[in-house]
Amino acid sequence: MTVRDALNSALDEEMSADPKVFLMGEEVGEYQGAYKISKGLLEKYGPDRVLDTPITEAGFAGIGVGAAYYGLRPIVEFMTFNFSMQAIDHIINSAAKSNYMSAGQINVPIVFRGPNGAAAGVGAQHSQCYAAWFGACPGLKVLAPYSSEDARGLLKAAIRDPDPVVFLENELLYGESFPISAEALDSSFCLPIGKAKIEREGKDVTITAFSKMVGYALKASEILAKEGISAEVINLRSIRPLDTATINASVRKTNRLVTVEEGFPQHGVGAEICASVIEESFIYLDAPVERIAGADVPMPYAANLERMAVPQHSSFELGFCVVVPTKPNQC
């Protein structure tokens, strides 16, 4: 099943199960979704539940929050999370903080979803990864699915969750197809928020990644396996809360850690994982933690520069050279 179909089926099932769930965003209705994620939903549920909004992120994100305050369960789609910056006041100040400010009286069961991170050649203003920024905020839950099973299970969990959830998808993953189990296709399937998944077991080095980078990490681990290095790949799934328990347990087993992300390196997700591992598992580390992240530049347009600005397989190999000095002549 492709990630696109997985997301579509999750939206369909949750909207069918609970009439209070509705979808709003730009082009979600008649255009069938800017990336066709909401295909068919307008025909099935009508314009009252699948709302095409004008281009006003601050306005419609705020309207979603207000609807959630007063009892509905909105799903607000941002055409890309770059546009969420126009609505970030509502995501943080009126959604994330409200349950706390009202001392539990007003919870906000809203989902903000959309593609996050770099696509292909879309330039600096359409390519930023927001996992780190949203992951820093108390009151938010931040999810980043990788496979179709992740997409289905986490989106359903997000929609059913009584708190605001930021759901970071990836445009380049939408068309990718993954095997999916019968259990995952069941309409009650749900993944727990806050639990990472060990995609590949290993014993020499732990690699943490989320979203598209999980695919890269798995490919890199195959290359490493040929060299005799067994890598354990952790698919974070949940940026906030971060499953530090799983990460630390893995590091205590392998003694080495590489964090991978597409976003900017400073104050990134990798920085948080690194700090957490040093705090909790310092004596287990045989080498410093290595962070692999996007280049510390706004995303360039030229295709070759863009390739250099996001992690490539070669950067993995460099990373592993640093962390796993068993074969120094690889570098």
Added chain:
Amino acid sequence: MSAAATKIIQPLPLNSTTTNRSPHKALFNPLKTIPISSFPASTRKLRLTKPNSPHARRRSTSVFAVSDVVQEKKPTFNTFFPNLLITKEEGLELYEDMILGRSFEDMCAQMYYRGKMFGFVHLYNGQEAVSAGFIKLLKNEDCVVSTYRDHVHALSKGVPARAVMSELFGKTTGCCRGQGGSMHMFSKEHNVLGGFAFIGEGIPVATGAAFTSKYRREVLKEGDCDHVTLAFFGDGTCNNGQFFECLNMAALWKLPIVFVVENNLWAIGMSHLRATSDPQIWKKGPAFGIPGVHVDGMDVLKVREAAKEAITRARRGEGPTLVECETYRFRGHSLADPDELRDASEKAHYAARDPITALKKYMVENNLASEAELKVIEKKIDEVVEEAVEFADSSPLPGRSQLLENVFADPRGFGIGPDGKYRCEDPKFTEGTAHV
């Protein structure tokens, strides 16, 4: 279309609720604009126009007849007080509400200077007519969304004075258990949906609540759901993008909302006239197909009449209204504001139009109540406010465990601890430090 929009046309007369209302006579027609007879055009010179209404002798001469809807009211002969806008009960309710607002805010100032209250405190003195005029017409299920100047909106909506005072003192008995503070008054029970610090932030939230009301009626088929939302905000907010975004969407989807502008002419130290290309805010409604009304916000009866029509419109499903209330805040922007930029003559002009004095005069002159009855109310409110202070003073501060409570409705959002179980499942979780 454009010709009609620029021509000034007299509005249709507003019939009072004691007469038979024609359900088809829409007062607020978006294609017609409503004239205003006086608007302070300059901060230096105030044009003090004389009231020229034939009914002027029934009102205090210090109250300006700005809204023609009130001037046009036709008398009826089947009520005991044919020309009056309110009954005695309504008048006493309004008076009590305004006195509560005023006394409460004055007490807040006292408590602030004594150190019991802290942070940012924005007082509402002078604007009580808007809160009382609008909110007293609402049902409990209707929603109010406000700004940081929200104490009196919460009080008018029914949040007990002791709960608001405790919240301001930061005590655990406050309406938000001390976690919100002056600028973030929330009450689910009374449908006060905040209290927002950023100007313009409350407007989309209010529009969303109105959206929910319409959704419940049309999608969830709760046929009797006619809940209305009021969004209160100021003149400075009317230059903010979110205001215009929501005027557009509220009109587009015909949401049951009333946008109430409390135009007190000043945004901290920035005069409305220095900040706005066209200072007549009510005009911004018709640009989106929403009726725009300008009303004298220092006269609670005029506010109430405009509010009645706007709220009824919304309840009937006819969509939003923009009501600009010309009002004034007697104190500075906040208790930390030295208030040096406003002219003394401007302050004196509005002090003479104190809404409480005006209502008192109206009620006494029209034999709706005696001075003694009003004094009884004032004394009662004094006691309520004193009791609120005592209650707040004697209430405990929040316990240590409260720091980590209510971040999430589902506290599994704090994630899984080192022992592999959800942190919130540990019974001692909230007694720990903030480091999770």
